Amino acid sequence: MRGLGFALALLALTGGAAGARECPPLATAPLAEVKTQAPGQRVTVEGVVTGVFLGREALGGFYLQQAGAPEPAAVFVFAPRLGARERRGIEPGVRVRLAAETAEHRGRFQLSAPARVEVCGRPGLPDPVPLELPADADRLARLVDVKVRFDQPLTVTGNYLLARYGSLDLAAGGRLFRPTNAPDGDPAANARRRIVLDDGSYRAQPEPIPYLDAYGSRRSGAVIEGLTGILAHAFEEYRVHPIRAVHFDDANPRPAAPPPVPGRVRAAAFNVENYFLSLGQRGARHAQELERQRAKLLAAAHGLEADLLALVEVENRAEALTDLVRQLNRGAEEAHWRAVPVPQPLGTDAIQVALVYRADRLEVVGAPRVDTDPIHERPPVAAVFRARAGGAPFLAVAVHFKSKTGCPARGDIDRGQGCWNQRRTAQGEALAGFVRRAAHEAAVEDVLVLGDLNAYGAEDPLRVLDEAGLVDLVAARLPPERRYTYVFRGEAGYLDHVLASAGMAERVRGVAIWHINADEPPHLAFDGRRDWYAPDPYRSSDHDPVLVGFD
Template identity: 45%
Template sequence: MLRRLAGCLAILLVSLGAGGFARADCQAGSGITLQAIKGVGMAPLASGRQVTVVGTVTAVFMAPRALGGFFLQQGGMGGRPPEGIFVYQPQRGGSANPAVGERVVLSARTGRYRGRIQLERVTRTLVCGPDRALRAWPLSLPAKSVQLQRLEDVLVRVPARLTVTSNYQLAHYGTLGLSVDGRLFQPENGTGAVAGRSAGILLDDGSYHAVPRPIPYLNGTGTRRLGSALINLTGVLTKAFGRWRIQPSIEPRFRDTNPRPARPARRAGALRLASFNMENYFINRGGRGAESAAAFRRQQRKLVEAIVALDADVLALHEVENRHRAVAALVRAINTASPSEARYLAAAAGADYGSGAIRTVLLYREQRLVPRSVWINEDSVFTRPPIAADFRRLDGEPATVGVVAAHLKSKGGCRARGDSDQGRGCWGRLRRRQAAALSQWLKRLQAAVDQPRFLLMGDLNSYPGEAAVQTLLSAGLRDLIAERVAPADRYTYVYHGYAGYLDHALATVALADAVGQVAIWHINADEPRYLGYTNPRAKPTFYRSSDHDPVVVDLR
């Protein structure tokens, strides 16, 4: 009863402020059309014009730090889409806010904000009652630009299931990138059969403020993973900052169709090999990696959690600071968190190699393996030399196995000419030369130890269809991820919403038959980046311990 009285009082107060509006003004055809204001098929009205408009409220964003107004629309009859407009009125609040579905008459001035036509400086408002005919206009995605422009500021509903394909800006701007028919994959990832298409829009949070609090759209575990599904998205289609977006009028409904995975199960007696890009593990401040001692402690704890959970007998770790002390600190931290029978040693721990800021490190469990030989490739084509070891197992078969760990030149740091971006990121020619040098080196290693069973693991900074990986496959190596991992799971990294695997496990033919399991543990690439160590409130778990997912290979 009290709630009903409060609603009646609100309508009365709004009506008292109508300043001469009468019920007759609620009729269709009263006032000016939104088409005339926005210039549909004609020149738009100039800013500052006083107008009277009749329309239906479709969405309200009046909370603190929200858009500061509501959306109004007219028409939508006879199969023609309605016209919509944003009404900027930040000073209102509480029970005086218009309600979704109410038909109103208002007097305001025309204006513009960042080039978008809107109404502002509202002086009079009359609530006419509910518009029971209000329906969201169906929107099929992806849509052409002309279709989106026709529906700008209109209440829409996307009947198709959408997929979250980017959460990069979730904690900064409250937005999610979306796709249809599944998530997006890199064109040269070999997964075209399961790849979706960009929806061409963002899901926004009803605000243009940065750093939303709380972060929107999280599930019960505090994340919003890529691959999540979004059902019947309903809201107002707008364009801001160069991107089309939907401001939801109804709380979006997600389905956790890509939940956090359990760690790869390990069969008793299997020998586990893993590769993991550590995203700049640096013990020194002022360059790459953590910017403070506190951030470094968070980073190290998350990385150690991930490495211990991997439970690998051989670890190829990439982007470790190129200093002896950094390698020693990493090994010490891992061993402190591990049982005595699972502790690691670093192959070539005391060696100086490479001119780059980072190095690749090869760790092994001394109670399961003994390195018969260790090599470092000092070819000048590499700034971060590959490292290899031929191991003798202390138990199980195969009795010997060779491991090559490599991290090829990144796709960034483009230069103006020469080996520049050819559509696959920069330095493609250099990576191809590095791959050719790797394949020749691997043949020499096999001959040196009369050992045909080798596994090349590492961040090759190339998708499987690119020249660097194709060079290695042409030399006789087998792509274990392509052979053993389901297409929808073939990714270790996400760039601009497109997933793919830059991290590889390539086996010689002699080793391939001994492979029992190949897995990618998706603990990082799908997670929002705010869960990483740079966030002081990040939980000390292995989720988002890096920007790459680790790759696991189990030998029988």
């Protein structure tokens, strides 16, 4: 926003070039031809200034544009050493003539070291070129550096780099979903619908962070109308540096509470994003961060009003789970929350899954079970519960499959479903067998599987579990636009699942995803910007919790 604010301020200026004279006739090079020349050539060009981003905190230059057929041509002039007097004349809408050197910077053409900068009148700003997504790749390439306008609504589909680089991912036609979130996903179509909203700067850590709302957020799902700016191509993506103020329609406001979920029993799957007592490991770096993490997680957990929580990413030591249960009980007259007891440490990973429950509402029947198949670094945990208010017992299983990160050089590489898909599929097969055995041994028919499978809805692990007779409740009960718990590189999808046996699915009264985390930018997390931190449920984790209600 630093560069954007400077450019918008310049739009209001009237001095410097108000009385600019016409320059004497001189042969100048067409910009379209200039941009084909090799670096190091000295050229003289003339054009209208369309965007000004001068200053060390901005792009350090300005854009020139010439009329042309069928479309205009434009170029970025890198001018960090432009003198103060010449800077005063560089305003949007003035015509400028200058001599400069052709250059490339990180693969981007530009003019550098401008000299003899003359202001040659004020013809006014050219009309923006209408641009609509999805756009032909050749047309986008031709319009690089040109002033454009999007007359279609654009939806914020990602905000991961907002605090780091001042940019938002936008998409035409609504937010983007992971291609494997549903059977009909199309990666190429996603790429054609996408554009980056930048801030007139490529510097890291912008101050202030641009585009924030009153809460210090800018949620995915917000909508922009009439975006106008300079089209650029940088860091392998097309992006727009706005030259007018950007206005957002808060089309996806923060949900104060989960959507209504009927049923006498409520269970939730919740990835708590590395709840560690060991400071400086995966979770909090110091005691103050741990307190901030606790406050956010408790706000989310209590807001779910669940009777049973399947927790993911708890540090794999008994003290961490004990502490988390203690925090859940803090302030209550009676300590109702309890953890299902299992051997500690559990498995070979640094994190574990856990089942915690309200003992005043549920009782554990028999001994808990752990899937000891070595395919699992984080073994699934199962227990049979019965509601104290009545109803048939059910088997609940907490799971966390292998992540898509840490890809190998060969073998189980990414073939469209992320790396380690073969491992996750094998984990799905092992889980299906474990569920059958556990249900048979406990003499129960109704099964509920909850957790982070690190697999989207149309990927192989879900296919395996579907073939084993487990119903994907998110796919069965929620519309496609609500099926997400996580956002990665601007694409949403659900990694967190609630699956049910056929009989259990008939008992289900409702399913919901509480979108408190995936839509929020990461600088609001417990380890993010302290000036925007709040002890509320928003960005308490990087995953949204999934809630199911049943009788």
